[in-house]
Structures are given as structure tokens and as C-alpha cells.
Amino acid sequence: MTYNTILTSDTEEAAKYIKNGELAAFPTETVYGLGADALNPEAVAKIFEAKGRPSDNPLIVHLPDFAEVKNYAENIPDIAYKLAENFCPGPFTIILKKRSIIPDITSGGLDTAGFRIPANETARRFLKECNTPIAAPSANISGSPSPTTAAHVLADMNGKIPVIIDGGSCTVGVESTVITVEDDTVNILRPGFVSAEDIRNAGFKVTVDKGVTEEVNKYETVLSPGMKYKHYSPAADVTIVDGSLDKFIEYAAEHSTKRSLCMIFDGDSKKFPLPYISYGDSSEEQAQRLFICLREADRLSADKLFVRCPEKTGVGLAVYNRLLRSAAFKAVRL
Numbered sequence: 001m002t003y004n005t006i007l008t009s010d011t012e013e014a015a016k017y018i019k020n021g022e023l024a025a026f027p028t029e030t031v032y033g034l035g036a037d038a039l040n041p042e043a044v045a046k047i048f049e050a051k052g053r054p055s056d057n058p059l060i061v062h063l064p065d066f067a068e069v070k071n072y073a074e075n076i077p078d079i080a081y082k083l084a085e086n087f088c089p090g091p092f093t094i095i096l097k098k099r100s101i102i103p104d105i106t107s108g109g110l111d112t113a114g115f116r117i118p119a120n121e122t123a124r125r126f127l128k129e130c131n132t133p134i135a136a137p138s139a140n141i142s143g144s145p146s147p148t149t150a151a152h153v154l155a156d157m158n159g160k161i162p163v164i165i166d167g168g169s170c171t172v173g174v175e176s177t178v179i180t181v182e183d184d185t186v187n188i189l190r191p192g193f194v195s196a197e198d199i200r201n202a203g204f205k206v207t208v209d210k211g212v213t214e215e216v217n218k219y220e221t222v223l224s225p226g227m228k229y230k231h232y233s234p235a236a237d238v239t240i241v242d243g244s245l246d247k248f249i250e251y252a253a254e255h256s257t258k259r260s261l262c263m264i265f266d267g268d269s270k271k272f273p274l275p276y277i278s279y280g281d282s283s284e285e286q287a288q289r290l291f292i293c294l295r296e297a298d299r300l301s302a303d304k305l306f307v308r309c310p311e312k313t314g315v316g317l318a319v320y321n322r323l324l325r326s327a328a329f330k331a332v333r334l
């Protein structure tokens with residue numbers, strides 16, 4: 001099926017597509033989502049088809065209010081409600097045991113589902129108008145950088161989906177923090193804007209899953225299936241270079257071809273001797289611009305991309321985690 005993809009700011013119009021079992025892309029504070037009625041298996045199947053997504057990779061279920069989660073999840077522990085008080089609505093996804101009303105295709109065959117209450121006002125209006133939980137992965141072709149503008153979504157999804165709600169640029173720029181809870185401990189499966197430090201400062205015990213910074217064996221059972229797939233990859237061969245600016249320049253110069261590009265901090269750019277794009281100085285700026293820069297590297301037809309290593313704490317851990325995957329874990333320390 002090919003569609004004449006339209007861009008709209010009318011959330012009510014987009015919600016009509018959802019009610020008809022079709023897909024609609026929508027903005028959130030993190031990245032754009034590709035939504036379908038989470039309770040309708042045929043509609044959800046269209047997400048996997050449009051993205052080319054492996055069927056065992058579960059989708060996040062989006063709702064306008066955490067109070068609704070109990071209709072779709074069971075045995076919700078108290079700690080989940082406490083976390084929700086602190087971090088919902090926001091860039092935060094809690095994995096819970098799902099009720100059978102959530103079909104297997106939505107949860108990738110797992111008996112759990114991730115629940116997220118976005119903070120973005122357009123997203124919230126859209127979710128209320130849909131009046132059903134919305135399953136939504138990031139609205140990119142599987143494996144390519146996540147979309148943070150409607151133009152990114154159009155570039156990947158033109159003709160594959162009927163409608164995109166244009167809500168401008170995403171303010172956070174990286175996907176939500178995905179967590180599970182066990183007893184009194186919060187385990188971070190995917191780092192995001194809500195950092196381990198934020199969760200700890202709110203009074204919770206926190207662990208960070210080893211898959212966040214280490215390559216997981218494809219044949220191992222992984223807690224978050226999304227972690228085993230290649231991700232966020234521009235066409236360029238990405239290398240993360242961890243070291244001083246001088247060492248970085250030396251390494252990049254030595255390994256560059258005519259079409260290579262460096263991805264540096266804004267503060268590095270004065271008299272930088274090689275072709276570059278820059279992705280900010282603070283971790284928050286870097287998160288917001290990361291996917292824009294990875295797409296820019298493609299637009300400039302870069303064959304190699306040398307990236308200055310971000311911080312590995314706070315929001316920086318989310319940036320580092322996405323970069324590691326776009327680099328297929330190729331990182332050098334100088």
C-alpha cells in the first residue's frame with residue numbers, strides 16, 4: 001500500500017486515522033512516534049511493516065494519564081506509582097506486566113509492556129482524542145537515526161503512512177528512559193533524559209543494565225530486545241574518539257579520507273582544522289542535536305564520522321548509549 005502522506009497540525013484529523021486502524025506519526029518531547037491503536041493487532045502490524053522492524057522488538061504503549069495504566073497492566077507495584085509521581089508525564093517508560101487486552105504483537109510476544117505518558121502538549125491532545133492506548137516506536141526506518149522533526153519523519157516514511165502531525169522540533173531529542181522495577185530497585189534498560197542521578201535523587205535505588213554500555217550477544221536473552229539491534233546508523237562509518245581535543249584531531253586527521261567528517265563540541269570549533277559539524281557543549285544540547293547531526297552526516301555524504309566522546313553521566317549517558325550503537329561499538333580511547 002502506498003499513501004499520499006500529509007502533514008497536519010490538526011490532531012483530531014490524525015486521530016481519525018488511528019480510529020480507522022491506520023498509522024499516524026506524532027511529536028513527543030523525545031522523538032517523533034509512529035502510532036497505531038495498541039489494542040488492534042492489524043493496525044500494530046502496519047508499524048512493523050512501515051519501519052521494517054523485527055517482530056520480537058516490543059512497542060511502548062502511550063497514554064495521556066498514568067491513572068489509565070491500571071486498565072492495561074496488572075500487579076502494578078507501589079514503587080511504579082511513586083516513580084510516576086516523580087517522572088510522569090515525561091520522557092520515562094515503565095515496564096509492567098501487561099493485561100491480556102494488550103495483544104502479543106504490541107508486546108513483541110513478551111508478557112510485559114512499556115508504558116509512557118508523554119509531556120508534549122500536542123502528543124497529549126492527540127492521545128486524548130484517540131481515546132485508546134497508542135503503540136508507538138520512533139517514527140524512523142528501523143536502524144536509521146530517530147526523527148526529531150516532521151521533516152525527518154517524512155524523509156523516512158513518505159508514501160508509507162497516511163499522516164504526520166507536525167509539532168516542530170523535539171525538545172529532548174533522545175528517546176525516553178526505559179526502566180523495570182524489581183522490589184525496591186529501578187533498573188535502567190535504556191538511558192534517557194531522566195537520568196540515573198535524577199532517579200537516585202528522588203530517593204530510589206538504581207542500577208544501570210550492562211547492555212547500556214556493553215555490546216550484548218545476539219543469542220543471549222536480553223531484557224530489552226531493542227538493545228540487540230544495530231541502531232541509529234548513518235551511512236558513514238562512525239568512530240567515537242575519547243581523549244583530548246589535540247589527540248582527537250591527530251587521530252581524525254590520520255584516519256580521514258576526503259569525505260570524512262568530525263562531529264565535535266561547539267567549543268572545539270574555533271580554528272578546527274578538519275571538516276566538521278558540531279553537536280553542542282552541554283549534554284542536554286548534545287541530546288537535542290544528536291540525531292539531527294547523524295542525519296546531517298548522511299546529507300553531506302560522509303564516509304567516516306569521528307565523534308568526540310560525550311560525558312558518560314547524567315543525560316550524557318543517553319547520548320553515549322545512542323552513539324555507541326550508531327558506531328556499532330567502535331570506540332577508541334587515546
Ligand code: TXA
Nearest residue numbers: 030032033058112113114137138175176223224225226
Ligand atoms: O521516547 C520514546 O520512548 C519514543 C517515543 C515515540 O515515545 N519511543 C521509542 O520507541 O523510542 P522504540 O520502539 O524506538 O524503543 C522502545 C524500546 C526498545 O528498545 C524496546 O526493546 C524497549 O523499549 N521495550 C519496549 N517494551 C519493552 C518490554 N516490554 N520489555 C523490555 N523492553 C521493552
Ligand code: MG
Nearest residue numbers: 137138146175
Ligand atoms: Mg527506535
